[in-house]
Amino acid sequence: MKDTLPKLTPITSAWMHNIIEDFNLQDALFNTYGSPLNIHSLPSFEDNITEYQEVLNVYNFKSQLFFARKANKFKNLIEAAVNSDIGVDTASYEELKQCLDLQVESSKLISTAAIKNKELLELALKHNVVIIIDNKDELIEIEKLVKSLDCVAQIGIRVSGFAHNNTKLFSRFGFDIEEVEPILCNYLKGNPSFNLKGFHFHLDGYSTAQRGNALHQTISLFESYKSTFPNLSFIDIGGGILMNYLKSETEWQTFQEQLKEAILEKRPELTYKNSGLGFTIRNGVVEGKLATYPYFNTTTKANFLGEVLETLNSQNISVYKRLEDNEIELRLEPGRSLLNQVGITMARVAHRKVDARGNHLIGLEMNMSQLKSSSADFLLDPFVSYHNEDETQQPIEAYFTGAYCLEQDVILKRKVVLKQLPSIGDVVIFVNTAGYMMHFYETEAHLFKQAQNVSIAEKKESYNLKDFKA
Numbered sequence: 394m395k396d397t398l399p400k401l402t403p404i405t406s407a408w409m410h411n412i413i414e415d416f417n418l419q420d421a422l423f424n425t426y427g428s429p430l431n432i433h434s435l436p437s438f439e440d441n442i443t444e445y446q447e448v449l450n451v452y453n454f455k456s457q458l459f460f461a462r463k464a465n466k467f468k469n470l471i472e473a474a475v476n477s478d479i480g481v482d483t484a485s486y487e488e489l490k491q492c493l494d495l496q497v498e499s500s501k502l503i504s505t506a507a508i509k510n511k512e513l514l515e516l517a518l519k520h521n522v523v524i525i526i527d528n529k530d531e532l533i534e535i536e537k538l539v540k541s542l543d544c545v546a547q548i549g550i551r552v553s554g555f556a557h558n559n560t561k562l563f564s565r566f567g568f569d570i571e572e573v574e575p576i577l578c579n580y581l582k583g584n585p586s587f588n589l590k591g592f593h594f595h596l597d598g599y600s601t602a603q604r605g606n607a608l609h610q611t612i613s614l615f616e617s618y619k620s621t622f623p624n625l626s627f628i629d630i631g632g633g634i635l636m637n638y639l640k641s642e643t644e645w646q647t648f649q650e651q652l653k654e655a656i657l658e659k660r661p662e663l664t665y666k667n668s669g670l671g672f673t674i675r676n677g678v679v680e681g682k683l684a685t686y687p688y689f690n691t692t693t694k695a696n697f698l699g700e701v702l703e704t705l706n707s708q709n710i711s712v713y714k715r716l717e718d719n720e721i722e723l724r725l726e727p728g729r730s731l732l733n734q735v736g737i738t739m740a741r742v743a744h745r746k747v748d749a750r751g752n753h754l755i756g757l758e759m760n761m762s763q764l765k766s767s768s769a770d771f772l773l774d775p776f777v778s779y780h781n782e783d784e785t786q787q788p789i790e791a792y793f794t795g796a797y798c799l800e801q802d803v804i805l806k807r808k809v810v811l812k813q814l815p816s817i818g819d820v821v822i823f824v825n826t827a828g829y830m831m832h833f834y835e836t837e838a839h840l841f842k843q844a845q846n847v848s849i850a851e852k853k854e855s856y857n858l859k860d861f862k863a
Contacts, residue, residue, distance in 0.1 A: 398663060398790060398810050399648040401688070402640045403773040403824050406734045408434050411855055412822070413776050419739065419820045421858045426845040429740040429759035431831045432861070433465075433848040435473045437734045442477040445727065448695045452702065452713050455722035459503055461632045462488045464728025465736070466832045467846040469862065471495055482632075482726040486513040493520055503549075503629070505593070505726070507566065514538055523547045525593045525629070527567055532580060532587075539586040549591040549629060550576065552614070555607040562596060562603060570610060577618055589622045591724070595631030599687065601697055604630060605704020605712055612715045619719070628716075629724035634697050636730040638688040638773055638825055645689035648772070653679045665792055665803045670769040684769040694730060729828030736827025738764055738844070739778075742819045743796075753791035753814065757821055760795040761802045763844050764823055765834040770806040771823065777811055778820040786813035793821060797838060 412418060412432065422430055442458065449456040458479040460470065471492055474481055480501035483489040492502055493516070504517045505525045511534065517524050518538055526532055526548050535546045551567030568576060581587050592611050596603055611628050619625045639645055654660045656669045657679065664670060671684030692700065702713040716723055740759040748754055764771060775793075789811050795802040815821070823830075835843055847861040 397661065398808060399651050400644050400810075401648055401772050401774050401807075402644060403638055404640055404734070405824055406434070406437060408437070408849065408852060409734075409737055409822075409824055411853070412737065412739075413778055415855070416778050416780055416820070418856060418858070419778060422739075422847070422861065423741060423820075425858060426847060426861075426863070427842070429738055429757070429763050429844045431467070431736060431738050431826070431844050431846045433467055433469065433736050433827055433846065434734070434852075435469065435848050435850050436852050438470060438473050438731065439477050441731045441733055441735070442474070442479055444694060445725070445731070448698055449723070452717065454713065454716040454720070457627070457722060457724050458731075459501075459629075459724060459726045460731055461726045461728030462492075463833070464632075464828050465732055467848065468495070469846075469848040471497065475501060482728075486510070486516060489513065489516055489522065503724075503726075505551075505595075509534075511538070515542070518542055518544050518546055521547055523549055523590060525549045525551050527551050529576065529580070532576075536584075536586045545585070546587050548587055548589055549593045549627070550589065551593045551595075552611055553594060555594070555596075555603070555610050557600075557603050557606050562607070564595075564597065567594065570614070573614060577621070582621055588624055590624055591627035591629060591722075592625075593629040593631070593724075595726075596633065599633060599635050599690075599692075599697075601692065601700035602704065604701040608701065608712045609704065609706045609715070612712070612719065612721065615721060616719060627722040627724050629726065630701075632726045632728050632730075634725070634727050634730045635687070635690050635693050636733045636828075637690055637693050638686075642689050642691075649683065663808055664770070664806045665808070668769075668806050670806065685772055686766070686768040688772045732828035734825060736831060737822055737824050738826040738831060739820050739822040742815045742817055742821065744817065745814060752808070753789050754794050755791050755811075755815055755821070756794050756796075757804060758796065759804065759844070760797045760836075760838075760841060761799075761804055762797075762834050762836045762838075763795075764804055764826060764830050766829040767833075771826075771830060772807060773824060774809060775805070776822040776824065777815055778822060779813065780816060780819055783813055788812050789814050796841065 459482040460474045461482045463484045481492050482503050484506045499521045502522045539546050552570050553564035553567035554569035555562045652663050655663045671681050672679050673681045704712050740757040743758050744756040746754050790808050793804040795804050847863050849860050
């Protein structure tokens with residue numbers, strides 16, 4: 394078969410290949426933990442933390458990382474984060490309680506939950522955890538609880554609605570920056586129930602210019618009120634810092650060009666039911682853009698942060714200089730980028746079939762919720778570990794399907810090329826899945842059990858079953 398499908402070759406790590414190439418180890422892991430199985434490399438997680446710390450240590454302002462817990466629910470990452478001297482950003486009662494149960498210090502925790510019920514607020518207040526305030530109702534509820542608990546609320550104010558290029562950056566979260574002053578002056582000033590410690594924002598998308606401008610506006614807010622609120626100390630810019638998944642920009646561009654050709658029916662389909670993954674057609678013209686993560690990009694970590702911190706204001710003063718001058722601690726809450734090269738998800742082949750349109754469908758012992766995020770598809774080529782490779786077999790094009798009784802349970806919407814038809818029991822490995830892909834949308838429909846999570850604690854040339862800890 395002539396290979397007509399564009400490749401999307403992922404960046405990988407040695408630890409992944411040590412597992413990908415060891416069928417006996419895979420068999421032992423499945424027999425112990427079931428399929429699918431999520432595997433995490435704690436040394437890779439620690440390497441990402443170190444990289445961030447080295448970037449931030451170049452500057453002369455204080456900084457603190459908080460791992461965005463919502464990106465991955467595996468508890469072993471919490472201990473690894475704390476051991477690397479970073480904090481944890483929690484977005485629910487259970488996330489916060491788990492961290493406290495694991496003896497994480499309150500100073501290393503922050504609560505940014507979108508919905509904060511009484512149970513969550515009480516837990517945070519009892520343990521002096523900083524609560525990021527999203528709305529006035531939260532302030533009212535906290536003030537009631539503070540009186541009954543006889544404590545002081547440690548808080549930050551979430552800000553949104555920043556101006557950028559004469560446009561307001563909309564968000565459903567936080568207080569519009571034009572409405573922050575009344576909250577500070579009329580509600581928090583002189584109120585003994587609250588200790589205002591900082592400001593927080595999180596912008597949708599990945600524009601470094603927007604981040605830089607938002608930081609300048611938040612620094613100006615900080616400067617205006619630091620004398621009124623003497624304990625103001627930090628600005629938290631959230632997460633959303635880009636990472637790169639793919640080896641080749643050419644492959645990334647070629648895929649998009651070929652996808653457009655496919656939905657125009659100028660070439661065979663690349664995706665299930667010829668989905669445009671965000672591209673649409675109007676009057677014979679392709680419109681829109683990919684509704685996926687930008688899986689190839691060059692503005693990652695150091696470059697991304699550098700562009701944000703070097704953004705100039707109207708007086709040609711950089712963000713980093715203003716942070717230094719005001720002795721502001723910069724806080725970040727990376728999730729996905731702290732999980733770069735940290736995880737793989739692997740599943741056994743359950744069946745093979747050919748549908749009415751002639752497509753090979755490879756059924757896996759997993760479901761679509763176990764490899765799903767807000768991205769329209771996960772655009773990385775998977776690996777297949779064959780129990781019996783046969784060089785006489787021809788490559789095939791195939792889709793991977795899942796266990797839900799839904800027509801749309803297709804694990805990857807993109808059709809992929811496999812060197813041969815897998816056998817029942819062969820293993821499909823999806824790489825670099827730790828950030829948002831494993832857990833964010835995982836469900837238990839049909840009473841399916843959620844995937845087990847395990848970790849390895851060392852970099853080794855080969856692993857055995859005892860190296861994996863649940």
